[in-house]
Amino acid sequence: SAIAAVWEELLGVTRVGRRDHFFELGGHSLLAVRMLARISTDFGLDIELSTLFNHPDLDAFAREVLLASLAQQFDAADLEELIASEGQIP
Template sequence: RQVFEAPQGEIEATIAAVWSELLGVETISRNDSFFALGGHSLLAVRMIARLSEQGMAVDIRGLFTQPVLKDLA
């Protein structure tokens, strides 16, 4: 985990909430990486589906190339 910095804006906050639920991590920093927090490809697919349900378009390639919350947002 990196130095904590709270998610900024609605998009980062939404992604952080989904990560928190899927990964079982209470506090998500905008500097955290999905994979460093325990994420893997199956959880990535679930995360993308949940974000899609909330009107956000994220593809699996984007997550693998930009796994840090602030970069993905």
């Protein structure tokens, strides 16, 4: 995924798996800020630093980025309807 590619580049690792933990891979607060700046630049999303601290594994963090992207694209009523029709967002 695009998020994994950003992690790989910033953390200097060749492959990041779904369950890999940002901080266990060598990430720290300064790299976290750089990563969030890249996401803002590359995807036009402003993700809070607390999101990474609360969801430090790739899969959970990528899900939060997806939710932020959806929230930016749809208003709250559209999101509620989408969630109700799908049951949950993958």
